Amino acid sequence: MKFTVDQIAQLIQGTVDGDGSAIITTFNKIEEGQKGSISFLANPKYESFLYQSKATAIIIANDLVLKEKPLATLIKVKDPYFAFTILLQKYQEFTSIKETGIQQPSFIEQTAEVGKEVYLGTFSSVGAGSKIGNNTYVAAHVTIGKNVRIGTDCVIYPGVVIYNDTVIGNSCTIHANAVIGSDGFGFAPQADGTFTTIPQLGNVVLEDGVSVGANTTIDRATMGSTLIKKGVKIDNLVQIAHNVEVGENTAIAAQTGVSGSTKIGKNCLIGGQVGVAGHISIADKTIVTAQSGVTKTVRKEGQILGGTPASPNSEYLKRNALLRQLPDLLKRLDS
């Protein structure tokens, strides 16, 4: 990579304050800026680095009031984080080489159909009756079961296991060792204390643009489908139980678990290590803070929830603050 500051400014529709002819060869975090690198400042927490950074250029917000003069040339934009994202995407486009072709050894059942411009990595296998759409990249060591449908332009990383009957839309990304379509945890307790296994006859459906993190598990439905709707982003080590539905453009952070038959609305943000009980629903645009436990249906849209059992986060924070006053409270009571 070798661009001038002016060229980059043009790409991200910014205005240059400083030497527009300076050469940029790499990206860097603002605190690690060095000659030839470009950084950005979005989080005010890092503002002090702006004035010390040795980066050649830094992307900042139009409305940032400078406390002193930075060493770097500045590129001013409306949204520095978004501008930097565009820059990274352009860079990735320029540098990535498209790979296609069926690597050997790999295994494709005779009745499976593989589209055009598909890549299938070494030691990957495609089961009977499965279809892989055009331009999809399946890395090494991927197991695709029977009657699986995978759309176009997907990326499936190594070690992913896709059980029979799974349906995956277009432009989905599934990270390494994720498991899609494992049996729901369905066991009926018997009078003698043993369990009878409840057959899990449904499947998993991922709509277009879904992203699934590494080592995440999404269980198939008992009947019908576990449904992950358009644009949902799921982080690593997340558990999605059978018959769950996750609404459009909801994001779920790492190590969160959603219990069976629960329905999460669209445009929700679920923090890390959250637990969501079974058979409930969560309204659209709900934000659940990390480590919370949602135990009941949330009907009102757009709330921020925290704690276990989850309540509006302001109440949770207030309770936490009062809790810290308990020792003092007790003293006053005793006096």
Place this chain on the structure above:
Amino acid sequence: MKFTVDQIAQLIQGTVDGDGSAIITTFNKIEEGQKGSISFLANPKYESFLYQSKATAIIIANDLVLKEKPLATLIKVKDPYFAFTILLQKYQEFTSIKETGIQQPSFIEQTAEVGKEVYLGTFSSVGAGSKIGNNTYVAAHVTIGKNVRIGTDCVIYPGVVIYNDTVIGNSCTIHANAVIGSDGFGFAPQADGTFTTIPQLGNVVLEDGVSVGANTTIDRATMGSTLIKKGVKIDNLVQIAHNVEVGENTAIAAQTGVSGSTKIGKNCLIGGQVGVAGHISIADKTIVTAQSGVTKTVRKEGQILGGTPASPNSEYLKRNALLRQLPDLLKRLDS
């Protein structure tokens, strides 16, 4: 599938109320019932669907008092959930095709022994001295180490890794990318702050009828065995540390972690995201609610525990309720 309501009623020992000659071609959840489908009603929460459902037949409890007349033909049984489970199992039996044979490419060490009617999927490997029992199904991409014993009638899904010396009983199910027999987390801190690795020389033993979820990890014992007893059901992303013992017919929900050398009794129900401390024991028939942390030995059988540190759930719920009154409490104190 194509059966009459009468035929299904006979299978599950129910009585028909409505058209017994109606044709059933599929299963469905009661809220998604459609012509030709059969559903069931077990959870009273869903009773309203009973009266609107377009299902052809619905299985209900003998003792359910109807509030209005459903559109569907009814099959009345003692336990609708159990009856439906039986139906799903029968369906699964009818429709599943038994697969056997060693797929190619795969790899079996010369000293390994493979029983009759075994299936071994593509890219799976069996290490030296290992034995696989009759009728066991080993999917694609499974790694079986050395000196492993696997019983009869097991199902091992893709990507499972079974370390050396593991012993697996009959009729066990292990879901994709689970790891059985990884080293216990054993490190002895040294004076200089570094750690010395404690060799983990034991193994993992799964008795008959154990089910292990996707991406779950069960560590080998330092010495002796990590022991998962008969009929235990373990969900996805669960961590079982070295030298743990889990008693017969205990069920453990997703993302729960059990620390080293702890002994869980039989017929326990451990919720999701629970943490259990090391070197403790939990009495038989204990129920631990989701997200709780069990920090001490539980001696009394049959309790329901909640919270962190876990206490009887009624106390935990009471404390939570009082906590919500704290703001008011404080106000009264200040007045």
Place this chain on the structure above:
Amino acid sequence: MKFTVDQIAQLIQGTVDGDGSAIITTFNKIEEGQKGSISFLANPKYESFLYQSKATAIIIANDLVLKEKPLATLIKVKDPYFAFTILLQKYQEFTSIKETGIQQPSFIEQTAEVGKEVYLGTFSSVGAGSKIGNNTYVAAHVTIGKNVRIGTDCVIYPGVVIYNDTVIGNSCTIHANAVIGSDGFGFAPQADGTFTTIPQLGNVVLEDGVSVGANTTIDRATMGSTLIKKGVKIDNLVQIAHNVEVGENTAIAAQTGVSGSTKIGKNCLIGGQVGVAGHISIADKTIVTAQSGVTKTVRKEGQILGGTPASPNSEYLKRNALLRQLPDLLKRLDS
């Protein structure tokens, strides 16, 4: 294994109290001691077993005051746990057979370099431009991406996925199905509620002596490196997000999650199921108890923290104790 008590005592620099010529053939936990076995007593909790154990020999501390006379021959040392560890290590050295060689089928890209005395298991693949150092053991079904550097004397267990550009030092251990270098969870929310993917162009660096547990995930940095420093020990099912740094000799127990751009100091002990927020730092020698949530930067070294949000553990425990007095508190207030 067949040694006399005297031979073992010499190995661990202990003094014998009893029959030094007795023959030892196996190891055992003290509560499971039997003829021919050697055990140790480190945790006072297990002292009662010392007097009943049928073990032939037991390693105890020099300064232990015996309450009665054990049946076993005793070997007295300064630190029984450490002495036993040494013994296990010696045993492991004696019994392990070094395996080398490239198993078939496996796949090594032409531009990859494999050192001397390397083992590469069946169905493993090494991508273009990658290098594997001398004496490293790569088990079956491992995926090594492109431009990966792996040092000498490492052990990589089955099913591990190492993404492109990862750097792994010497003497590292990575357990089965762990994922190193998956994309960070980076998505920029757009005005219409959808997300734009932020390219993750950095990598993961594991320094020397790092241990990673089964099914653990370590995400690559957006830019720069996610950095796991010398001697860090990470347990199973742990999530390390993008741009995290973990300091030397820190240990992290199972199912803990560390959010993006956070910096954990050296010689910390992080318990199981802990959550650490993003963009914070934790001082050296911090101990975080299990299930806690660290939400803010911890500046003071050497503290023990507990609860969510984490505070000094003594305060957390005190608050918990007071919480249990709440019902009583309320009663007194009402009287």
